[in-house]
Amino acid sequence: MxxxxxxxxxxxxxxxxxxxxxxxxxxxxxxxxxxxxxxxxxxxxxxxxxxxxxxxxxxxxxxxxxxxxxxxxxxxxxxxxxxxxxxxxxxxVATVYQELSLVPEMTVAENLFLNEWPRRGAAGIDYPRMRREAAEVLGELEVPVDPGALVGTLPLAEQQLIEIARAVRRRxxxxxxxxxxxxxxxxxxxxxxxxxxxxxxxxxxxxxxxxxxxxxxxxxxxxxxxxxxxxxxxxxxxxxxxxxxxxxxxxxxxQEAAALEPRTVDRTRTPLLSVRGLKLPPKLHGVDFDLYAGEVLGIGGLLGSGRSELLRAIAGFEPRAERVIEVDGARVARPTAAAMKKLGLGMTPEDRKGAGIVPMLGVGENMVMSWFGGVSRRGSISPALAERAGRDLVERLSVKTPRLSTPIVNLSGGNQQKAVIGRWLHARSRILLLDEPTRGVDVEAKQQIYRLVRELAGNGAAVVFVSGELEELPLVCDRVVTLQQGRIHREFTAPDITLDNIMAATMAVEV
CATH class of the missing domain: 3.40.50.300 (P-loop containing nucleotide triphosphate hydrolases)
Incomplete structure (x- = not known):
């Protein structure tokens, strides 16, 4: 063509x-x-x-x-x-990007005319005209929204339509x-x-x-x-x-990397983590899966499929979620973040800089903050124990830092991510939920993180690995499930974990 x-x-x-x-x-x-x-x-x-x-x-x-x-x-x-x-x-040319750029505290009409408000002489903004023209654009798109409504009070779908309407208004x-x-x-x-x-x-x-x-x-x-x-x-x-x-x-x-040889994962035993009926509208509508000791379970799904919400709900950060969670066969009565952490669950968030690190604290402080009990004597933090623990983690994870006291924000993305994972090793977590653990890191750091995840599972930990880069999943996972329409859609087990299978399963309703 x-x-x-x-x-x-x-x-x-x-x-x-x-x-x-x-x-x-x-x-x-x-x-x-x-x-x-x-x-x-x-x-x-x-x-x-x-x-x-x-x-x-x-x-x-x-x-x-x-x-x-x-x-x-x-x-x-x-x-x-x-x-x-x-x-x-x-x-x-008008472009509507993935991230919304609306001002929640302003009305729909004000957002449609943002920085282009019609004027009425010296009297200021011509609000009647703005509301009238906003109503016309919304009517063309058949968007039943009041131009005077505050954007922050509207559902996400209507906010997305307003973003589109703002672009369409410019013809x-x-x-x-x-x-x-x-x-x-x-x-x-x-x-x-x-x-x-x-x-x-x-x-x-x-x-x-x-x-x-x-x-x-x-x-x-x-x-x-x-x-x-x-x-x-x-x-x-x-x-x-x-x-x-x-x-x-x-x-x-x-050249697709060969799928992993199946590791000996005993799925006849009681799962280390069991999730049933997990619902978190509007993203998740009934997710069920089991996770076994020594296993790396990949979660595949498109952006917006609910991958991060799933991990947050399991970790206890989504109080609205409905779910039944068992750890080692025992039901968790109230799966709060504190309860799940106490049971040995650790989570690295998708937003490493915003939610994963304390930027101006040192590398060592960031890694031991998940469990101060391990570096304390008589109820007080011991600087000597904290330094010893920090050095052990830095050495084990090959974190490149001049000093333990170096602010973690000064490290590369890959070294920051290894330090965040190290935090949960220090806490002796046996269930790890890793949300986009290789986002924003270089190729060498990715390979190091893959090896670390495999090593942790080899030592008996259970790992959930979420990645939007689907080509990663065959490199590190023993089993992969795909999320679609709020539920587990397909499951693949090594050596049948291939990029084309995963991509087809995430992209189409029926494959």
Whole structure:
């Protein structure tokens, strides 16, 4: 398909945006390599690719956030050049990013006109006009929300629609939606998809970034697959099967790491951790699984599938959750965070910097703070015991730090993460819930964390390993379950843990 041809699955409209020969290089990474891309009026084009494939870079170049090293972006027949976001907006590009940018304390109308409030002479803001025009935009999208309502009081799905409405109010030629339903439960997504279809029917070209193939099939006519910085193909979603799309994303030349040889995990014994009927609306609707001593259990699922909420509920940080939890066959009467910690459960959070470390405390202090009893004498912390424990952990985990007193925020991401895991080793935790333990760390640190997790399980710990980088799961897990629509959808056991199986299971309702 040439760059000027319309994509499969839609009638031909005039080209709205064209990228020709786009290249973008970052230090040590070629993010885009000679990319050709065209989208036409009234078309919804899905954009798919693995993490790091180049999707986000392409979006940033089309929206003017960054400038290509080579190649050209043309919007509505006009070159974007190096005019940046303002020039892209003038040419009719609007982008709605994954993270909401609304102001909760302001009304819907105020958010729709944020920093562009209509004026009424010297009297200030023209509120009647703002509410009237906000109601018109919301009506076009069939969003039944009062323009005077405070955004912070609205459900997440309606907030996402308001974010989209704010972009639509500017009457764009091209609307880019980056994972617009990732934070929504399955039953909430239909309102967003309906709005997207109405926007396209009005003649706007829509780029829809998502990993959820069931959604893509409902809203898009075609899908462009990006891999290793290149556009691999654009196919009609009606004709392409899930395995075919997964194969395009992975590529025949991808060297997939061999699945692990099954370790001797005795699943006839009483599970170390048993979870039944875990519900946390709107994300989780009845999760059941067992975890055995000596086992690494991977949790796969798309962003927004409830992976982090699942771990937080097990660890006792979600008081609204309904669940029955047993540890060593004994039911936990009140699974609070304190109770679960006392039973030997430790959790490393997804947000390492915000919730995993105390930035200005030393490395040693961060690692022993989970159990001061182990470094105390007669009820007081012993500096000598704390230093000995810290040094033992630093040596065992190969944490690179000049001194134990060095503020942990000064360490690399990988060394911070190893220190956070070390905290729970110090607490003698036998059940470890690891939420994105390799996010933001370099390749060497990832390999060290993989080896550490395997070592911990080999010594009898039970580990839950959550990762959005699905290719990690075959490298470290003995068993993998996938989350979909709030429940466990599929289960794979080594040596049948493969990237294509996991990806297909997470992306499609039926595989």
């Amino acid at each position: 040439t760059s000027a041809e319309p994509a499969p699955g839609r009638p031909a409209g005039p080209p709205v945006a064209t990228a020709t020969g786009l290249c973008k290089q970052y230090p040590g990474v070629r993010a885009l390599d000679s990319v050709e891309f065209t989208i036409h009026s009234g078309e919804v084009r899905a954009l798919l690719g693995r993490n790091g494939a180049g999707k986000s870079t392409l979006i940033r170049l089309l929206s003017g956030v960054e400038t290509p090293d080579a190649g050209e972006v043309v919007i509505g027949g006009e070159p974007l050049g190096d005019g940046g976001v303002r020039r892209a907006a003038e040419l009719g 764009p030629r091209l609307l880019i939606l980056d994972e617009p339903t990732s934070a929504l439960a399955a039953e909430e997504t239909h309102t967003v998809l309906s709005a997207v279809r109405r926007i396209a029917d009005s003649g706007v070209a829509v780029i829809y970034v998502s990993h959820r193939l069931d959604e893509i099939r409902q809203v898009a006519g075609s899908v462009t697959v990006v891999r290793d910085g290149q556009v691999i193909d654009t196919v009609d979603v009606r004709d392409a099967t899930t395995p075919q799309i997964v194969a395009l994303m992975l590529g025949t030349t991808v």
